[in-house]
Amino acid sequence: MKKSKEFAEALTSSFAPAAYVLNETERRPYEIDWRKLVDQPAEAVLFPSTTQEVSDMVKLCQKHKLAIVPQGGRTGLVAGAVPVQGIPQVIINTRRLNQIRNIDAINNTVELESGVILQTAQEAATAIDRTFPLSLASEGSCQIGGTIATNAGGIHVLSYGSMREQVLGLEVVLPDGRIWNGLRRLRKENIGMDIKQLFIGSEGTMGIITAAAIRLLPRPKKTLTMLAAVKAPDFALETFVRIQNLCGADLTSCEYFTAEGLKLLIDHIPQTALPFTDNHPAYVLLEVMSLDSSADLFARLEPVLETLLADKVVNDMVVAQSENQRLALWKLREGISEAEKAAGGALKHDIAVPISVIPSFIEAVSSEIMRIAPGYKLNVFGHLGDGNLHVNIVPPEGVSLSDLYSGSNPITSCVEKNAMKAGGTFSAEHGIGQLRVSSLMDYHDSVELDLMRTIKKAIDPSWMINPGKVLSHANQTHARHR
Ligand SMILES: Cc1cc2nc3c(=O)[nH]c(=O)nc-3n(C[C@H](O)[C@H](O)[C@H](O)COP(=O)(O)OP(=O)(O)OC[C@H]3O[C@@H](n4cnc5c(N)ncnc54)[C@H](O)[C@@H]3O)c2cc1C
Structure with missing residues (x-):
């Protein structure tokens, strides 16, 4: 109790009121994960607005022996961004680190702070006729730092790769409070170990990402989106293979859902537009893009779509005729997590x-x-x-x-x-967080686990950044937990 009081006094004397919340009511929303499975208290929630402030806050937490939970948009699905039970912790939320520092259509890069919402980054890229290469159903809430820390995947991995492939450079506050400026924007650099890879996908267990340089891609000029209704998973796979054989990397998305997912949408998401008059066991959503504004994608695909129907691989098919119809088809796939949550x-x-x-x-x-x-x-x-x-x-x-x-x-x-x-x-793509720690211990190679633990100890010897996530604690053995 004394410790909390001293920490609270140090906070209020060092930072502006907008940079922290201490009282329980205001802390509450930050202590609960998206799925409402984990709900553990934090001593405080901090909202730094500069990299230097993150560094000062980390040093303050070190001084008071308080563990730190890095937090972005809180859309993670394995409870990595909320406290674990039994350790005094402080949440450092990055929402005020929200500046796009530089966007460059010649180098095809954007340098942005970790609290920028993914959708804001996408809009900034579109404004200079470029594509931000990551897209997820949670893009209206998740933040750049969170997507890097989780190595997010999403709907464009097929042609662009996951977040790891997009990151050119990082700025990170280390567990001892030092700032590492690795914000380089190069496509090529061979200078020994690629340190940024330690932070990508490590779910906040190695440091707090404060900014990133991300590659941008040319913006597709034509898009064709279609939904195929199929009898079973093998027909869904056959549909994917035939269309990918024709389109190669122009096939940017291939998503799958079933009648069960569609039922959840109909029952829980108002105004769900049904794509077909009949019910079908499963569905494949495919999207093809082209950089060529004169491309006729439908003419290119028509023969293969006709064969898929004639061979009865596909039962029925709709092709979006407008941007509204395209968005309605995507809603069917992307609304499933929300519908499932609404159903309990x-x-x-x-x-x-x-x-x-x-x-x-x-x-x-x-x-x-x-x-x-x-x-x-x-x-x-x-x-x-x-x-x-x-x-x-x-x-x-x-x-x-x-x-x-x-x-x-x-x-x-x-x-x-x-x-x-x-x-x-x-x-x-979701990571380990605190919900998959025992699976990691069960299935992962013991040599790899040892290496992970050794690197973690070298960077965070007091195990104070996101304890209980990924590798649960310093002395954990490889014993099977289940
Ligand atoms: C409806 C829905 C759909 C989704 N679809 C996908 C999908 O298609 N693909 C996919 O990969 N994920 C998906 N997710 C999961 C989630 O959106 C991603 O994992 C996302 O990258 C998390 O970003 P966030 O900002 O919300 O991070 P948070 O949830 O706040 O944090 C996630 C992890 O990253 C750490 N972290 C956050 N910010 C930082 C930082 N600045 N520095 C260091 N560590 C940090 C946290 O400690 C935590 O361990 C989905 C989630 C929802 C709710």
Whole structure:
């Protein structure tokens, strides 16, 4: 209690009132994760507005032996941006670090602070006729720092890659408060270890990203968006392969969802526009783009679409005829997480497997879940073209999600083990946070875990940046937790 009081006094004497909140009511929204699964108190929530302020705040937390939770837009799905139980922690939220410092159409780069909202970055790129290469359903809320810290994926990985591929340089405040300025904007540089990679995807466990230099791409001039209704996952895969064979890198997105996802949308998202008069078991959303403003994408695709229908690979198909229709089709895919949350949530998984085994993976998991968890429903959706599926299991009424997340759980084991058996991963784009720590211990290579722990200790010897996330603590063994 004395410690908290001293810290509060130091805060109020060092920073302007806009830079912190101490009282419980104002802290509350920052202490709860997007899925409302984790709710742990922080001593304070800090809102630095400059890199120097982040550094001063980190030093103050070190002095008072308070752990730090870096926080962006709080849309992460594994509770990485909220406190863990049992450790005195302070949240450093980056929302006031929100300046676009420089945008450059000749070098095709943007240098921006970590609190810039992804959608704002996209709009800035569009204004100079460029594309910001990342797009996610959460883009109206998630921040650049969060997308780098999680190495976010999203709907354009197929042609642009995930966030790691976009980052040219970083500025980071280290756990001891030093500022590392690695904000270089070069495409090529071979000067030994690529230190920025330590921070990309490390979910705030190595330092606080304060700014980044990101590559921009040419802006496509033509877009064709279509939704195919299919009987089963193997037909969805066949549709993807045939269109990718024709379009190559011009196929920028290939997304998958099922009748279960569509039902959640109809039940929970007002004004969901139904794409077909009939119901179908599964759907594939495909988007093709071209840099050539005179390209006739429909003429290019028409023969393959006709063959897909004639061969009965696709049951039915709609092609968006306007930007409004395109957005309505995307809403069907991108609204599923919100609809699922509105329905009470689900046991979420974020696996990836080689795309060729997607049908057999879905078949194996579906039949095993039906056997071990009767009454639970599968809501499978995701980035089919990347092999990344969200295999979410909706529990029957009356089953608490928090109970399903605590301790060992045969449903999660079933999904993750099948993904690993198929040569895949249990975490494709959401990361580890505090919800997947035991899976990391279960499935990850022990040598890699040792290396991760050694690097973490070298950069953060007192384990004070985001403790309990990714690697739960310094002396954790490789013992299986489940
Ligand atoms: C509807 C919905 C759809 C989504 N779709 C996708 C998707 O398609 N692909 C995908 O990859 N993810 C997706 N996500 C997950 C989420 O949006 C991403 O992980 C996003 O990158 C998180 O950004 P954020 O700013 O909200 O970070 P937060 O949730 O605030 O933080 C995430 C992690 O990053 C750390 N962190 C945040 N900021 C910093 C910083 N400045 N420095 C260091 N560490 C930091 C936090 O400590 C935490 O560990 C989705 C989420 C929702 C709700």
